[in-house]
Amino acid sequence: MTTTHQEHVSHEHRHGPGCGHTEVPHGDHVDYAHDGHLHREHGDHWDECERAGHTAHTGHEHRHGEGCGHQGVRHGDHVDYLHDGHRHAAHEGHWDDH
Template sequence: MMNHEHAEHTVAEHKHGENCGHEAVQHGDHVDYLHDGHRHAEHGDHYDEHDAPAEHTVAEHKHGENCGHEAVQHGDHVDYLHDGHRHAEHGDHYDEH
Protein backbone atom coordinates (compact mmCIF):
# COMPACT_ATOMS: atom_id res chain seq x y z
CA MET A 1 0.00 0.00 0.00
CA MET A 2 1.34 3.42 -0.85
CA ASN A 3 0.99 6.54 1.19
CA HIS A 4 0.85 9.55 -1.12
CA GLU A 5 1.72 12.24 1.40
CA HIS A 6 4.17 14.83 0.15
CA ALA A 7 7.71 14.90 1.53
CA GLU A 8 9.18 17.74 3.53
CA HIS A 9 11.47 18.93 0.72
CA THR A 10 11.18 19.62 -2.99
CA VAL A 11 13.09 18.36 -6.00
CA ALA A 12 14.73 21.81 -6.23
CA GLU A 13 16.17 21.36 -2.72
CA HIS A 14 17.58 17.89 -3.41
CA LYS A 15 17.49 15.89 -6.62
CA HIS A 16 17.69 12.12 -6.12
CA GLY A 17 19.49 10.08 -8.73
CA GLU A 18 22.72 8.28 -9.49
CA ASN A 19 25.43 9.32 -6.99
CA CYS A 20 23.06 11.40 -4.81
CA GLY A 21 24.18 9.44 -1.74
CA HIS A 22 20.85 7.75 -0.97
CA GLU A 23 19.94 4.09 -1.44
CA ALA A 24 17.76 3.51 -4.53
CA VAL A 25 15.14 0.74 -4.33
CA GLN A 26 12.99 -0.44 -7.25
CA HIS A 27 9.31 -0.11 -6.24
CA GLY A 28 6.99 -1.35 -8.97
CA ASP A 29 7.34 0.94 -12.00
CA HIS A 30 9.49 3.58 -10.27
CA VAL A 31 12.42 4.00 -7.87
CA ASP A 32 12.09 4.96 -4.21
CA TYR A 33 14.99 6.57 -2.35
CA LEU A 34 15.74 5.76 1.30
CA HIS A 35 16.34 9.12 2.99
CA ASP A 36 16.49 10.09 6.67
CA GLY A 37 14.43 7.10 7.82
CA HIS A 38 11.74 7.36 5.15
CA ARG A 39 11.32 6.43 1.52
CA HIS A 40 10.02 8.55 -1.28
CA ALA A 41 9.72 8.88 -5.03
CA GLU A 42 9.85 11.92 -7.28
CA HIS A 43 6.48 13.26 -8.43
CA GLY A 44 6.78 16.45 -10.46
CA ASP A 45 8.35 19.18 -8.31
CA HIS A 46 8.09 17.23 -5.02
CA TYR A 47 8.48 13.74 -3.54
CA ASP A 48 5.66 11.43 -2.48
CA GLU A 49 6.19 9.43 0.72
CA HIS A 50 5.81 5.68 0.27
CA ASP A 51 5.09 3.19 3.01
CA ALA A 52 7.59 0.43 3.66
CA PRO A 53 6.27 -3.07 3.07
CA ALA A 54 5.01 -5.03 6.06
CA GLU A 55 7.58 -6.60 8.37
CA HIS A 56 8.09 -10.37 8.43
CA THR A 57 9.82 -12.73 10.82
CA VAL A 58 12.98 -14.84 10.53
CA ALA A 59 10.73 -17.94 10.74
CA GLU A 60 8.90 -16.80 7.58
CA HIS A 61 12.14 -16.28 5.61
CA LYS A 62 15.75 -16.70 6.71
CA HIS A 63 18.21 -14.46 4.86
CA GLY A 64 21.70 -15.73 4.20
CA GLU A 65 23.99 -17.07 1.51
CA ASN A 66 21.94 -18.20 -1.53
CA CYS A 67 18.61 -16.90 -0.15
CA GLY A 68 18.02 -15.03 -3.42
CA HIS A 69 18.22 -11.50 -2.01
CA GLU A 70 21.04 -9.01 -2.46
CA ALA A 71 23.29 -8.66 0.61
CA VAL A 72 24.64 -5.18 1.43
CA GLN A 73 27.27 -4.56 4.11
CA HIS A 74 25.93 -1.95 6.57
CA GLY A 75 28.45 -1.09 9.28
CA ASP A 76 28.93 -4.15 11.50
CA HIS A 77 26.12 -6.21 9.93
CA VAL A 78 24.55 -7.16 6.59
CA ASP A 79 21.26 -5.78 5.27
CA TYR A 80 19.23 -7.66 2.67
CA LEU A 81 17.27 -6.01 -0.14
CA HIS A 82 13.86 -7.70 -0.10
CA ASP A 83 10.58 -6.75 -1.81
CA GLY A 84 11.64 -3.11 -2.21
CA HIS A 85 12.95 -2.62 1.30
CA ARG A 86 16.15 -3.19 3.22
CA HIS A 87 16.43 -4.99 6.53
CA ALA A 88 18.76 -6.81 8.93
CA GLU A 89 18.16 -9.75 11.24
CA HIS A 90 17.59 -8.86 14.90
CA GLY A 91 16.68 -11.90 17.01
CA ASP A 92 13.43 -13.41 15.71
CA HIS A 93 12.57 -10.48 13.39
CA TYR A 94 14.10 -8.03 10.93
CA ASP A 95 14.72 -4.34 11.58
CA GLU A 96 13.91 -2.05 8.67
CA HIS A 97 16.90 0.04 7.59
Protein backbone atom coordinates in the same frame (compact mmCIF):
# COMPACT_ATOMS: atom_id res chain seq x y z
CA MET B 1 -0.76 -3.19 -1.43
CA THR B 2 -0.94 0.57 -1.79
CA THR B 3 1.26 3.29 -0.41
CA THR B 4 0.11 6.25 1.58
CA HIS B 5 0.47 9.64 -0.10
CA GLN B 6 2.43 11.83 2.24
CA GLU B 7 4.24 14.68 0.53
CA HIS B 8 7.72 15.48 1.83
CA VAL B 9 7.46 19.25 2.06
CA SER B 10 10.45 21.54 1.59
CA HIS B 11 12.54 18.89 -0.12
CA GLU B 12 14.84 20.80 -2.43
CA HIS B 13 17.32 17.99 -3.15
CA ARG B 14 16.85 16.33 -6.54
CA HIS B 15 17.29 12.55 -6.26
CA GLY B 16 18.62 10.55 -9.16
CA PRO B 17 21.49 8.29 -10.21
CA GLY B 18 24.68 9.47 -8.55
CA CYS B 19 22.94 11.83 -6.08
CA GLY B 20 24.64 10.11 -3.13
CA HIS B 21 21.59 8.38 -1.65
CA THR B 22 20.91 4.65 -1.77
CA GLU B 23 18.61 3.67 -4.62
CA VAL B 24 15.91 1.18 -3.61
CA PRO B 25 14.09 -0.46 -6.53
CA HIS B 26 10.39 -0.61 -5.63
CA GLY B 27 8.05 -2.08 -8.22
CA ASP B 28 7.75 0.36 -11.11
CA HIS B 29 9.87 3.13 -9.58
CA VAL B 30 12.94 3.81 -7.43
CA ASP B 31 12.85 5.07 -3.86
CA TYR B 32 15.81 6.96 -2.41
CA ALA B 33 16.93 6.42 1.19
CA HIS B 34 17.51 9.85 2.72
CA ASP B 35 17.96 10.56 6.45
CA GLY B 36 15.96 7.49 7.52
CA HIS B 37 13.15 8.14 5.06
CA LEU B 38 12.35 6.73 1.65
CA HIS B 39 11.52 9.34 -0.97
CA ARG B 40 9.65 8.73 -4.21
CA GLU B 41 9.25 11.22 -7.03
CA HIS B 42 5.61 12.14 -7.60
CA GLY B 43 4.92 14.79 -10.19
CA ASP B 44 6.64 18.00 -9.13
CA HIS B 45 7.34 16.92 -5.52
CA TRP B 46 8.70 14.03 -3.42
CA ASP B 47 6.58 11.69 -1.32
CA GLU B 48 7.48 9.73 1.78
CA CYS B 49 7.16 6.21 0.40
CA GLU B 50 5.45 4.06 3.03
CA ARG B 51 3.15 1.11 2.54
CA ALA B 52 -0.23 1.09 4.14
CA GLY B 53 -0.90 -1.93 6.31
CA HIS B 54 1.25 -4.84 7.42
CA THR B 55 2.56 -7.52 5.06
CA ALA B 56 4.51 -10.40 6.58
CA HIS B 57 7.03 -12.05 4.29
CA THR B 58 6.15 -15.70 4.85
CA GLY B 59 8.56 -18.56 4.27
CA HIS B 60 11.60 -16.33 4.68
CA GLU B 61 14.26 -18.44 6.41
CA HIS B 62 17.23 -16.11 5.82
CA ARG B 63 18.30 -14.02 8.83
CA HIS B 64 19.30 -10.51 7.81
CA GLY B 65 21.98 -8.65 9.70
CA GLU B 66 25.48 -7.26 9.42
CA GLY B 67 27.45 -9.31 6.90
CA CYS B 68 24.41 -11.23 5.55
CA GLY B 69 25.15 -10.16 1.97
CA HIS B 70 22.17 -7.82 1.57
CA GLN B 71 22.41 -4.05 1.67
CA GLY B 72 21.02 -2.43 4.82
CA VAL B 73 19.07 0.81 4.54
CA ARG B 74 18.33 2.85 7.67
CA HIS B 75 14.60 3.46 7.82
CA GLY B 76 13.32 5.43 10.80
CA ASP B 77 14.14 3.47 13.96
CA HIS B 78 15.28 0.25 12.24
CA VAL B 79 17.22 -1.13 9.27
CA ASP B 80 15.56 -2.61 6.20
CA TYR B 81 17.46 -5.08 4.05
CA LEU B 82 17.23 -5.06 0.25
CA HIS B 83 16.49 -8.60 -0.92
CA ASP B 84 15.16 -9.67 -4.33
CA GLY B 85 13.60 -6.28 -5.05
CA HIS B 86 11.95 -5.97 -1.63
CA ARG B 87 12.79 -4.33 1.66
CA HIS B 88 12.70 -6.72 4.58
CA ALA B 89 12.38 -5.50 8.16
CA ALA B 90 12.43 -7.56 11.36
CA HIS B 91 9.05 -7.51 13.11
CA GLU B 92 7.96 -9.58 16.11
CA GLY B 93 9.71 -12.81 15.13
CA HIS B 94 9.16 -12.60 11.36
CA TRP B 95 10.19 -10.42 8.42
CA ASP B 96 7.90 -7.79 6.93
CA ASP B 97 7.87 -7.21 3.21
CA HIS B 98 7.98 -3.50 2.54
